[in-house]
Ligand SMILES: Cc1cc2nc3c(=O)[nH]c(=O)nc-3n(C[C@H](O)[C@H](O)[C@H](O)COP(=O)(O)O)c2cc1C
């Protein structure tokens with residue numbers, strides 16, 4: 001049997017979840033024995049080159065590009081996993097959800113204490129820039145998500161255990177400390 | 183400001199458990215409760231500012247910002263919408279030039295929405311400065327707003343004659359109508375006032391409790407707990423004082439029968455409270471009334487005063503040594519959850535109306551930690567008739583498990599909305615025939631939003647604790663109504679608005695369910711969404727009080743009885759759809775940045 005193929009991405013996240021994945025330390029060697037990586041910042045493959053089995057998503061969707069990437073993952077991966085708070089609930093970026101976009105952008109580009117040289121009072125509007133969404137969406141509100149791995153970030157052991165369980169078809173142990181609130 | 187507020191605090195003897203009364207007075211005087219007022223009240227009551235603030239922020243009719251010299255609260259219940267609320271709301275916005283939630287720049291008029299105000303039989307209705315305006319039309323709105331702008335006083339805004347019965351009393355003078363369509367033993371005005379009190383002075387408290395137990399009368403507030411048993415628990419509970427509460431919060435949309443009793447038969451109710459006091463050994467009664475019924479205050483105070491003069495209240499009642507009992511009125515300030523008995527007690531103690539954990543139940547530890555009875559208005563009235571005519575007579579009405587009669591508040595698509603007193607045990611079909619239903623009834627909401635939405639298949643079911651239990655609200659929907667939009671969505675909005683927010687289940691799930699409902703209504707739903715709604719609703723059972731526990735009932739019962747309405751709207755070819763719409767999601771950002779969407 002050929003090795004299962006894994007892809008990963010970071011949407012509106014801080015890359016902490018990817019860091020946590022790397023925190024499995026020397027087991028990374030076991031991991032590349034177990035799986036093959038496709039599109040991922042870990043190997044810098046930018047485009048899907050084949051259909052994948054597992055997609056790991058860090059971060060929620062805060063702009064149009066996040067949505068396209070996520071949809072691309074849904075199309076190319078059999079199983080999608082929301083990894084971490086941001087993917088599951090929007091996380092820290094979703095703090096803006098109660099604030100109108102105009103206020104957010106004006107604070108960031110016009111009125112904020114760190115704004116110095118924007119004399120022309122421009123809010124960036126280049127067509128190349130992805131468009132912000134009305135709020136930050138958790139991934140499962142945009143596409144179907146099969147599993148959620150909680151934590152900020154999820155502990156390295158949890159990511160490791162989950163991948164192994166999924167690949168070997170065994171049951172994942174979810175002790176209380178992993179799924180509790182706070 | 184200082185003087186008035188200080189005077190009010192003094193009137194209530196610097197007693198922080200009377201914070202509600204103090205805040206109500208300040209709100210009425212100034213139209214809002216400023217941070218200065220809060221600081222002053224906190225100082226005078228030796229509380230922290232935030233403790234006062236949290237009570238202020240809890241109640242719909244308290245406001246930290248000015249609400250206008252004329253504060254207009256338009257009811258947004260399902261029936262109000264059915265009766266043309268939309269047109270009235272538009273007219274209000276047009277005539278005032280402001281949107282709901284705003285105050286005119288000159289501070290003259292404020293426009294606000296509010297949950298059901300207990301006028302379902304005369305919608306659309308609004309409250310303006312504590313006065314009720316019923317059967318509004320766009321024409322009436324024009325007239326009222328013009329009168330306000332012309333500098334008329336609130337008393338001068340009434341045009342037509344007053345409503346029926348005691349609504350015309352000099353101390354009420356309201357356009358509200360009782361619409362009593364059918365009387366029975368409870369609503370029967372021909373009884374001798376004070377006779378029941380005279381009768382119990384010759385009985386022991388235990389004999390009174392026995393009589394109530396024998397009548398098998400059960401609580402009319404919805405839960406149906408046996409009244410005699412509740413009284414016995416309270417009598418046996420230890421406490422240096424005991425309290426009798428009458429629950430006149432009547433917040434369940436579609437219910438208005440307690441308002442009619444308060445208007446037409448307040449003496450009967452007060453007698454019921456006296457009897458309860460005698461039976462359990464309480465000397466103080468508190469009538470907790472929803473703020474929406476504030477227009478009855480002067481009238482009720484007048485009747486209490488007369489009762490004191492007649493010695494139906496006061497010391498040594500009817501000459502019986504040591505039989506002391508008096509009643510005070512406590513107003514709420516707009517919160518459905520305050521109808522829940524432990525929230526009601528919290529509120530009467532001047533706090534946020536958040537339900538308590540139970541046990542201990544109020545009969546053991548209630549108001550000010552003392553054993554407390556909470557009974558519905560109608561329950562207490564029923565007891566008076568039990569004492570007057572005997573338990574056996576009472577049991578001759580109704581069925582074995584549901585003795586006596588029930589006051590039904592009937593509204594919606596029928597010829598004669600109003601209050602009907604009928605014995606338990608009649609079927610929904612019987613009731614529909616009684617009220618003159620419109621040609622084709624599609625559904626009936628039994629027991630308000632927390633009850634069930636039933637269809638014709640179940641119209642043969644009988645009202646009663648053994649089959650279809652109800653606190654008495656029946657809303658009728660004709661075949662032309664859009665049940666999902668007009669009913670289910672409106673009720674979900676109601677629960678979301680009224681949740682006290684303590685339990686995560688009740689704070690979150692109703693919103694989640696509402697989103698799913700909207701998704702289905704917008705033709706983006708899939709079959710799985712229907713199953714999800716049913717399954718997820720189960721978690722609400724973990725909520726602390728009845729509000730959360732029943733908050734999914736509009737969805738659950740409509741899926742059970744009108745599944746086809748949901749299935750007709752879900753996408754048959756898709757298994758999964760999140761309902762996400764990128765085009766919509768970028769509109770706002772494009773507006774702000776002046777970009778053309780290039781997604
Ligand atoms: C959210 C909620 C609202 C309630 N509202 C009322 C109400 O407006 N009037 C009422 O009598 N009971 C109401 N109840 C029921 C009361 O908690 C309590 O059971 C009742 O007042 C007891 O009186 P009874 O035994 O005479 O029915 C409500 C309960 C809940 C959970």
Ligand code: SF4
Nearest residue numbers: 013014016084085086
């Ligand atoms: S969940 Fe935590 S670690 Fe992961 S992307 Fe979000 S903020 Fe970073």
Ligand code: SF4
Nearest residue numbers: 682684685688727730
């Ligand atoms: S169920 Fe809802 S209303 Fe009741 S206590 Fe919990 S949060 Fe408050």
